Amino acid sequence: MALLVVGSIALDSVETPFDKIDEALGGSATYISLAASYFSSPVELVGVVGSDFPKNYIEMLEEHNVDLEGMQIIEGEKTFRWGGKYHYDLNVRDTLFTELNAFQNFNPVLPDRYKKARYVCLGNIDPILQMKVLDQVENPQLVVCDTMNLWINTMKQDLLKLLKSVNVFILNDSEARMLTEEPNLIKAAKLIRQMGPEILIIKKGEHGALLFTQDTIFSAPAYPMEIIFDPTGAGDSFAGGFIGYLHQTRELSPENIKRAVIYGSTMASFCVEKFSTKGLEDLSYLQIQDRFREFKKLSSFDETI
Numbered sequence: 001m002a003l004l005v006v007g008s009i010a011l012d013s014v015e016t017p018f019d020k021i022d023e024a025l026g027g028s029a030t031y032i033s034l035a036a037s038y039f040s041s042p043v044e045l046v047g048v049v050g051s052d053f054p055k056n057y058i059e060m061l062e063e064h065n066v067d068l069e070g071m072q073i074i075e076g077e078k079t080f081r082w083g084g085k086y087h088y089d090l091n092v093r094d095t096l097f098t099e100l101n102a103f104q105n106f107n108p109v110l111p112d113r114y115k116k117a118r119y120v121c122l123g124n125i126d127p128i129l130q131m132k133v134l135d136q137v138e139n140p141q142l143v144v145c146d147t148m149n150l151w152i153n154t155m156k157q158d159l160l161k162l163l164k165s166v167n168v169f170i171l172n173d174s175e176a177r178m179l180t181e182e183p184n185l186i187k188a189a190k191l192i193r194q195m196g197p198e199i200l201i202i203k204k205g206e207h208g209a210l211l212f213t214q215d216t217i218f219s220a221p222a223y224p225m226e227i228i229f230d231p232t233g234a235g236d237s238f239a240g241g242f243i244g245y246l247h248q249t250r251e252l253s254p255e256n257i258k259r260a261v262i263y264g265s266t267m268a269s270f271c272v273e274k275f276s277t278k279g280l281e282d283l284s285y286l287q288i289q290d291r292f293r294e295f296k297k298l299s300s301f302d303e304t305i
Ligand code: AMP
Pocket: 007, 008, 010, 011, 012, 025, 026, 027, 028, 081, 082, 098, 124, 125, 126, 150, 231, 232, 233, 234, 235, 236, 237
């Protein structure tokens, strides 16, 4: 059974203190699918683009064994575009523009074989669209969901409804505080888990991620990097590595979920090393394994005196 991914497919214009790029490949579903493609194959993508979407991006996704039958190409429409600007503190990002374009009238219709997916990743898009996709999946076993501040602000009720059908919810620290109106993350996590998801992951940018389950809190470091070119897509790459590894191993034990968090962090660290999706395009199994192991060294210590 394949892994199903839905989310945005975008042309991003991104400015950082170091460089600037116009109309490069982006979008939550794109980053998730590429990151997951190193673990599971094929990844079934659901999304929409316009007729201006460059062919070389389609080829690159296909080379990563991403199944694009569920990607609608709307003739005469433009692809979703997003513009963002980062400051010296790369955790701070301004959205410069969001042009929905082809997304405006998007009605996701899953090809029949996609409906059999057992692992589903609802990448960041409007929660009503996320729900429309999930409703078509016959018997999902693991549903991972990501979101952003925009939907918490504008569609909170729809998001809360969706969360009742979600197993793993991923969001960042400021979004967790916004959703619960609770400044303390431990208390916020409790409140979010009461909304539906049994597993919660709170991302803290360059400070790592926290995993909350029924009985445990697990803290994963972020990979210490001297060069971060473009943080765009780090959260989505995390989600892709996380669900891709769980899909590959088909094991949902607490220890395996912790390993999945570290694989998520590993893929996020590769993503930010280059602009757009470039950091995820040419990785080897060995590179991923080496970095995964380095995470262990980062926080292991000898407790004996
Ligand atoms: P991240 O850095 O992981 O939060 O994700 C960045 C990606 O999200 C970019 O590639 C954007 O194209 C995409 N994005 C930004 N705003 C939206 C939105 N409102 N809906 C869907 N995707 C978005």
